[in-house]
Amino acid sequence: MIYxxxxxxxxxxxxSVAVDIxxxxxxxxxxxxxxxxxxxxxxxxxxxxxxxxxHYLVGFSTKLxxxxxxxxxxxxxxxxxxxxxxxxxxxxxxxxxxxxANNTAYLKKLPGxxxxxxxxIILDLKGKLVSSDAKGNPNMYDxxxxxxxxxxxxxxxxxxxxxxxxxxDLSSEEVLRLALKALRKNG
Numbered sequence: 001m002i003y004x005x006x007x008x009x010x011x012x013x014x015x016s017v018a019v020d021i022x023x024x025x026x027x028x029x030x031x032x033x034x035x036x037x038x039x040x041x042x043x044x045x046x047x048x049x050x051x052x053x054x055h056y057l058v059g060f061s062t063k064l065x066x067x068x069x070x071x072x073x074x075x076x077x078x079x080x081x082x083x084x085x086x087x088x089x090x091x092x093x094x095x096x097x098x099x100x101a102n103n104t105a106y107l108k109k110l111p112g113x114x115x116x117x118x119x120x121i122i123l124d125l126k127g128k129l130v131s132s133d134a135k136g137n138p139n140m141y142d143x144x145x146x147x148x149x150x151x152x153x154x155x156x157x158x159x160x161x162x163x164x165x166x167x168x169d170l171s172s173e174e175v176l177r178l179a180l181k182a183l184r185k186n187g
Contacts, residue, residue, distance in 0.1 A: 046060070
């Protein structure tokens with residue numbers, strides 16, 4: 001298995017970069033190829049995907065991003081391409097915060113992550129990715145969603161409001177206040 005690749009960026013596509021390490025260039029699928037500049041010297045931590053139908057390398061700027069990817073693909077129903085697409089719209093810290101806070105609304109806004117996958121991610125990864133001293137109510141986002149539903153707001157509008165709030169350390173009242181403010185602004 002290849003641990004990392006160090007070299008110069010020689011090509012950039014919509015979902016990958018090519019890294020020249022001397023006599024050979026590796027193409028690596030990455031979450032945000034636009035962040036890499038042609039000619040830039042980089043070290044990318046790699047994950048090798050080898051299936052019956054596919055073989056490719058995925059590259060990560062940090063070990064934390066690689067760890068988040070590996071955690072996501074350990075979840076039933078989340079494959080490597082879904083995980084890398086999800087990471088293209090978030091970062092490990094925000095992902096871990098959403099999981100810690102049971103924020104399915106935030107997870108569902110990530111590409112390729114639907115309601116079932118969001119619930120499965122939280123079920124499988126909660127407690128594994130965050131420190132044991134995490135604060136806040138683990139059911140806070142569910143509680144706030146139920147409260148807003150009882151006030152007559154539509155589930156889609158509630159999910160949109162909650163997806164913009166990704167703070168596990170807030171109280172339920174603070175999340176409710178921020179959600180109401182977002183709902184008023186968009187309503």
